Amino acid sequence: VYGDVNSTIAAALVAAKLHIPVAHVEAGLRSFDMTMPEEVNRRLTDQLSDLCLVTSPEAIGHLANEGVPVGRAHLVGNPMIDTLLANLDSFDTAKVRAAHDLPERYVLATMHRPANVDAPGTAAALVKHLHGVADLADVVIPVHPRGRANLIAAGLDAHPRVHVLEPLGYIDFIAAVRGAAAVVTDSGGLQEETTILGVPCLTVRPNTERPITITHGTNRLVTFEELVPA
Template sequence: MHVTGARPNFPKAAPVLAALEKRGVRQLLVHTGQHYDANMSEVFFRDLGLPAPDLNLGVGSGSHAVQTAAMMTALEETFLAERPDLVLVYGDVNSTVAAALVAAKLGIRCAHVEAGLRSFDWSMPEEVNRVVTDRLSDLLFATSADALVHLAREGVDPDRMHFVGNPMIDTLLRLRDRFDGSRVVAEVGLPDEYAVATLHRPGNVDDPAALDRLVAALRATADRIDVVLPVHPRGRERLAASGLFDHPRMHATEPLGYLEFLGLVEKSRLVVTDSGGIQEETTVLGVPCLTLRPNTERPVTITHGTNRLVTPDTLADHVDGVLDGTLAIGDQVPPLWDGAAGERIAGIVVDQL
């Protein structure tokens, strides 16, 4: 049983589902409904060619406690009814930790895809989710070598750890020739050279003082290059009220589907983000990525790829460095980010089952 719930889960699950189907494994796909907006969920199933979920629990939004509790209650009923041999969870969202907790309490084996990533920043809800999920999981599928080191330091049995590569990159490579951001470019009126921004983390958009610094930095970026910002639902009102979109070269759009968004990213001059997954996607696409965070759980995107950590105060200087070519950007693709991670995961799952 695959448990997904939020936009970042879907491109990670798609290649695993496909590889297990080829091996004749009986599967059920559960969508908790953590992301329920059509542009945050339904369009991803369509773009990625995912089967319709066998079950949609429809939990919706709420505080971390309310949302996770609702998921655990619904997942417990589901697990008891279906009695899966293995539950596969993905990434670091609330759906992931909820499923791992319920599986552990019921004595059902759990596998965590994207295990071992660490930011060491306990103010991030995702860090709590990652650590708890890894502690409870029987199989840990790592996307990078540093993740194996973190797990080993935490005392994880090496037999439970498997370095498989990044299934999200499987999806990117499979669908790359279908990326197309031309509709958004035309509707917004973007020039040939533009930047893409994404912002949603509470540390950036919930604190008024932090948001003021962020808006000033983004406006300074827009002084240099047009910026298109698909607006995440959780930050829409605050960003609009901040006056960010009063800048003539700052362009807001609705959340975009997978193919449109990565079509925009692939053709962009640079990306400004606080997201985890986009750091990985830009590394493979060769697009400079400036991450507005003090840390990253994906350091391989810095050591091998195009990613740089920046602050609001240093963002404009880094943008200048990208635009004038003085900022050195890596061009290596991390090991095993080769489009075959889903096949590796499926092979291990079948052996375990």
Template sequence: MAPLVLHVTGARPNFPKAAPVLEALAAYPVEQLLVHTGQHYDDKMSDIFFRQLGIPKPDVNLGVGSGAHGAQTAKVMEALEELFTERRPDLVVVYGDVNSTVAAALVASKMGITFAHVEAGLRSFDMSMPEEINRLVTDRLSDLLLTTSPDAVAHLGNEGTAPEKIHLVGNPMIDTLLKNEARFDAAAARADVGIEGDYVVATLHRPGNVDDPEDVKALVAAMHAVADQAQVVIPLHPRGRARLEQAGFLDHPGMRVIDPLGYIEFMGLVRGAAAVVTDSGGVQEETTILGVPCLTLRPNTERPVTITDGTNQLVTREVLAERVREVLATGPLQQWPTPPLWDGHAGERIAKILARAVGAAEPVRA
């Protein structure tokens, strides 16, 4: 019987990371089971990703839905424990830093199942971020730590992780981006939104920006100052939209709020942008490859390689408008650095390591 590799995904950022791993591992004599916990459960946040990226429909959808961190993590753990008991996977693969990630890590570890963490070693050193807690716990328990950048390798080494567990493999999300890059149609995205001239894309959802009323007020003022210079397009989930609307976010003719987009449509929008203002992690990586200036509205980032080898910079609300002014004056980038091994082959490197871990070292097809 072929060894069983069980992949756990749960939120929108996981899917472009898992897609190239699933595809590359299919060349080996292993059985794969794709589990979607349902942490993100509406169509634009999950199902459309499977359709657009050619990922097979999940074999199992746990449908846990949203909720407080503890409650959501507990629901995922309970459901995964039952599933792991039934299927007894030889290897569990987790992605990123969402609640589903740490839930799977805890269950696999307690049940003595080998597991691998794709995107291990990222650190913001900000314990107010739930994702940082998830990263630390997951990496401490992981048997295989698959990293996207040299700084992540260094963090794990500094934390005492055994060197043989750590593998620098590159960024599988960039595999997905490069594979689909020809489909990112900036002109079509511009037409769909109905905008002309320079525009800025914004993605904002972190608690440090949108939870506290005073922070929201300051964010609205900063974004209005951006909209004085260029149109701002921001996809917003309805839950986050209400709070910003109440704070007057839309009380500016240059602000354009749209519903969440599919992967292809969103990346087309990003490709045509003069700049991106974000507090998201993955967007910092995507803009780095596309050569779009990224202004990260956070005091820190777990992806500093996008600053040293990319197009990203950290900004505060106070200086955001000035940074946008500088970007608009400079115009589109003609050359920019990119991180090592972000070359479209991370999925293949990961698959080779996973296959070796379950005793299926040689692929059965090219």
């Protein structure tokens, strides 16, 4: 099983009850924030797994602290980054710009965490600050289905320099990321992808399960209010 979504823990739970061995890719990542659904999924999946396949060294320590035997944890690298590098020649930024009539210079934003988009008031605050970014640079937003209704209701597309797109496929999305002047997100994986691509990333969260993107990468944690100054 891969990652930290609901299907990850669902598959791990079913497999464990059927006595089918479970291997968890991205094991041991921790935000230490149990209000995040993904953190609950990660912790429970690791406890159910026979093999914990780890993408970063600190994750082995997290697993050991939670009582996972050392022999079950293996540092194997990062398949998501392997996929990105394998497709590097396919990410055609110019093609994506032309297909969606995007400006030469833009900030790409994508938000989907419950803490940022589920409550209408919070979504409205996010839109206000994204409009502040748009006062300085065009903002391209492939809108995630989870937050679409609240963000549009808050007037996301009312700013003339905000370009709202339908969700993009993997190749086109990473091409858009690659061509961005910066990325604003609350995604976990995108923190790693921007680090590899060398694109500045502003993560609108108080924590991250991928601290290596801050210590060795291009990522910064910010609040809504810090988006424009950043």
